[in-house]
Amino acid sequence: xxxxxxxxxxxxxxxxxxxxxxxxxxxxxxxxxxxxxxxxxxxxxxxxxxxxxxxxxxxxxxxxxxxxxxxxxxxxxxxxxxxxxxxxxxxxxxxxxxxxxxxxxxxxxxxxxxxxxxxxxxxxxxxxxxxxxxxxxxxxxxxxxxxxxxxxxxxxxxxxxxxxxxxxxxxxxxxxxxxxxxxxxxxxxxxxxxxxxxxxxxxxxxxxxxxxxxxxxxxxx
Numbered sequence: 001x002x003x004x005x006x007x008x009x010x011x012x013x014x015x016x017x018x019x020x021x022x023x024x025x026x027x028x029x030x031x032x033x034x035x036x037x038x039x040x041x042x043x044x045x046x047x048x049x050x051x052x053x054x055x056x057x058x059x060x061x062x063x064x065x066x067x068x069x070x071x072x073x074x075x076x077x078x079x080x081x082x083x084x085x086x087x088x089x090x091x092x093x094x095x096x097x098x099x100x101x102x103x104x105x106x107x108x109x110x111x112x113x114x115x116x117x118x119x120x121x122x123x124x125x126x127x128x129x130x131x132x133x134x135x136x137x138x139x140x141x142x143x144x145x146x147x148x149x150x151x152x153x154x155x156x157x158x159x160x161x162x163x164x165x166x167x168x169x170x171x172x173x174x175x176x177x178x179x180x181x182x183x184x185x186x187x188x189x190x191x192x193x194x195x196x197x198x199x200x201x202x203x204x205x206x207x208x209x210x211x212x213x214x215x216x217x218x219x220x221x
Contacts, residue, residue: 003043005187006098007036014079014100021075033064037081037098044096044192045083052094052199053085060084080104085199088215091116092206093175094199102182105195107202108175109149109209113216117172121156123212124168133212134165136204140176143201149174176202 013032017025026033041061049059062082068074080099086092089111097104112120123129141147150172155161159169168174178201180186180194 001043003040003047003189003192005189005191006040008187010036010098011100011182013037017077018079018100021077021079023076026077041081041083041098044195045085047192048196048199049085054087056087057085087210091213091215092209094202094206096195101179103180103186103191103194104177105198106175106177107199108205109173109213110175112173112213113218115218116213116216120213121159121169124165125159125163129212130165130168133208134168136208140201140205145176145178147176176205
């Protein structure tokens with residue numbers, strides 16, 4: 001089915017889950033998650049896939065359950081629903097999320113394994129490829145995107161503290177995000193337009209990641 005917007009109860013469902021992150025709340029309201037959140041997210045990704053997915057891409061709606069095995073926070077459910085189109089973790093992802101903050105769209109290198117991080121830094125250190133990424137990130141920032149990612153407090157080993165792109169080299173992950181607060185557009189085709197426009201804005205970032213970072217060869221645990 002074509003995407004027509006997230007359900008009218010999508011934000012209310014997550015507002016309630018933030019207040020009562022319990023199995024009883026989930027069981028009483030999971031029908032709202034199924035109809036107003038997950039089904040529209042699947043329809044949204046399906047409609048975007050012809051433009052943004054390749055034959056090797058993973059198109060996924062993330063599970064609603066948190067992995068609490070090693071977490072201090074033992075609440076069982078995520079308070080948002082995320083979906084992704086990506087060739088592999090870290091290699092340039094198109095990400096979309098719906099939750100209490102509204103509609104969140106992102107792109108870039110969200111998770112870098114050790115081999116990917118080595119390739120990322122080598123490319124950033126290169127004048128040709130590093131300047132290209134710096135220009136991409138600069139354009140996104142000027143267009144209102146927030147540039148995020150885990151960073152080292154000091155320079156990475158083997159790189160000079162005076163490197164002209166030391167700020168980028170300190171990153172262990174690097175991605176851009178933009179948020180639309182909850183409004184009527186979230187429940188209409190307007191949400192598709194926003195996500196598509198956002199994905200097109202981060203396409204150059206993801207193409208850079210695909211070319212210079214690539215899919216990790218490190219086996220996942």
